[in-house]
Amino acid sequence: MSLSYAIEARSRYEAPRSASSDAAVDLLDRMGVRMAFAKDEEVYGQDEDADLIYRVVSGAIRTSRVMSDGRRQIGDFYYPGDLFGLEAGPEHRFSAEALSDCVILVLKRSALKAAGAAPELERLIFAATLSELQRTQEHLLLLGRKTACEKVASFLAELAERRGSDMVDMPMCRQDMADYLGLTIETVSRMLSQLQGSSIVEFSGCRQFRVRNHDALSRLAD
Secondary structure, three states: HHHHHHHHHHHHOOOOOOOHHHHHHHHHHHOEEEEEEEEEEEHHHEOOOOOOEEEEEEOEEEEEEEOOOOOOOEEEEOOOOOOOEOOOEEOOEEEEEEEEOEEEEEEEEEHHHHHOHHHHHHHHHHHHHHHHHHHHHHHHHHHHHHOOHHHHHHHHHHHHHHOOOEEEEHHHHHHHHHHOOOOOHHHHHHHHHHHHHOOOOOOOOOOEEEEEEEEHHHHHHH
């Protein structure tokens, strides 16, 4: 069975629920199709048609765009509960890849119309779009006006905030961080060592850190 047929079949036979954000998430789950992606597997490519909406169920996703000369810019990272693939135009400006083994909920845009434009679903997608816009604006400020140390501190502070914990697992590698921050991997590694040496953060290996001094990290990030 093709992906498009499976999605259309579910949307055709399952009616939406009413009220609340939880109901909207449940509606997405009932209308969409869950798909598994292995680490580094592409979810969609840049410049492909943007006819699907995606929600992370488990794992983590990165979006990126490769320039004509081979340089890569990371757009954003997405974690469980996040919607992604929301585009203003008909095509994806960035590609999306799995940072780890992932389960992704996939939903056709046309299925939203078939659902009768449920208000709770519209609010959920609108909130995700606003959040995406806010993060894009903050990313622009980070790239254009912050020092290398401030960039890395901002990245760690946002990651801790989005993960909601002082002890944070990092699904991305140092190169992903560098391509998101507009730095070299050597500069990223040096700034991480500097933050750890200042007892602001403490790393347990390459993929996990603990925030030791929230105030200092926030001052650098701001």
